[in-house]
Amino acid sequence: MARSGGWIPDSVDVNVPAAARVYDYLLGGGHNLDADRAVAAKVLQALPDGRQVAASNRAFMRRAVLYMLEQGITQFLDLGSGIPTVGNVHEVAQQANPEARVVYVDYDEVAVAHSQLLLQGNSLATVVEADLCRPEKVLNDPGVLGVLDFDRPIGLLMVAVFHFVGEDRKPREIVAKYRQALPPGSMMALSHLTADHKPAEMAVVVEAMKNSRDPMYFRSHAEVVPLFEGFDLVEPGVVGAPSWHPELGAQQSSPEGVYVGLGRVR
Structure with a gap:
């Protein structure tokens, strides 16, 4: 059973904000609740360019999918996919190759319910x-x-997910288990929010998300790079989102705040 037009399952506590819905709001989507918008307001108060940071991350995802398609990859596993909005993985991939296959994975009931409808x-x-x-x-x-x-080969997408995974859950081991399951020639695209550029502002974001379903754990560049252990990094390596293959459609004015990279399975 679900409420509100089929996209809010009965099991969802509408008073508890969730990262997938906060992100949806920052991207201009319509599948978010009052609790999510209240958190987003705190984020934007501390980080006025928060919407641009979210859009920059989203743009990286599109460019990564297009890059993988250029390398002959036609199937994608999108982990922590969130709430589908315009330009999601299956839209990007299947527009370029109608035979492309996509599996979305998320534990958020709203994200899953809306994905099923879409x-x-x-x-x-x-x-x-x-x-x-x-x-x-x-x-x-x-x-x-x-x-x-x-x-x-499979394109593994871990876009904007590991800043919700604390060290106690051993993120490097999680990535390694997925890598070991992928055949040679597969690729992993990963993005991760950081406090390197705006530590004070990002501290407020962490505080705003502390009591949500998805508290945040920002990492430095030196902490993000090891997540690619066992992969061959595609040039230019782990960089700010605007600097990763801008020829595929990046907005050069995008703010820093997200580290991204793409690795190939040996």
Whole structure:
């Protein structure tokens, strides 16, 4: 059962903000609640260019998908995919290649419910409700295995997710387990918010998200780079989002605040 036009499952506590819905609001989406907008207001008060930072991250995702398609990858596993908005992975990929396959994975009930509505009738894309921090469960899910062929290269997307994963959950080990499941020639695109450029402002963001379903853990450049251990980094390496392959459509005026990179499985 669901409320409000089918996108708010009954199990959701509408008084508890969630990162997927806060991000949706910052991107200009319409699938967010009062609690999410209240948190977003605190974020924007501390970080007036917060919407631009979110858009810059979103733009990286698009460029990463296009880059992978250029390398011959036609199937994608999007972890922590959030609430689909215009220009999501399946739209970008299937516009370029109608045969592209996409599996979205998220543990947020609203994100999953809205994805199910959006993907109705699309036999090459699906959504799985699961926690990305449990790789064995994700990789063995029938929904994942029914769409993706693990004998061919896969594009793994970990976009704006690990700043919600504390060190106690061992993010490097999580990435390693996914890497080990990917065939050679696969690629991983990863982005991560940082406080390197605006430590005081980002401290306020952390405080604003502290009591949400998804508290935040910003990392420095030196802490993000090890997440690519075992991958061959694609040039220019781990850089600010605006600097990663701008020829694929970056906005040069985008603010810093997100480290991004793309690695290839050996």
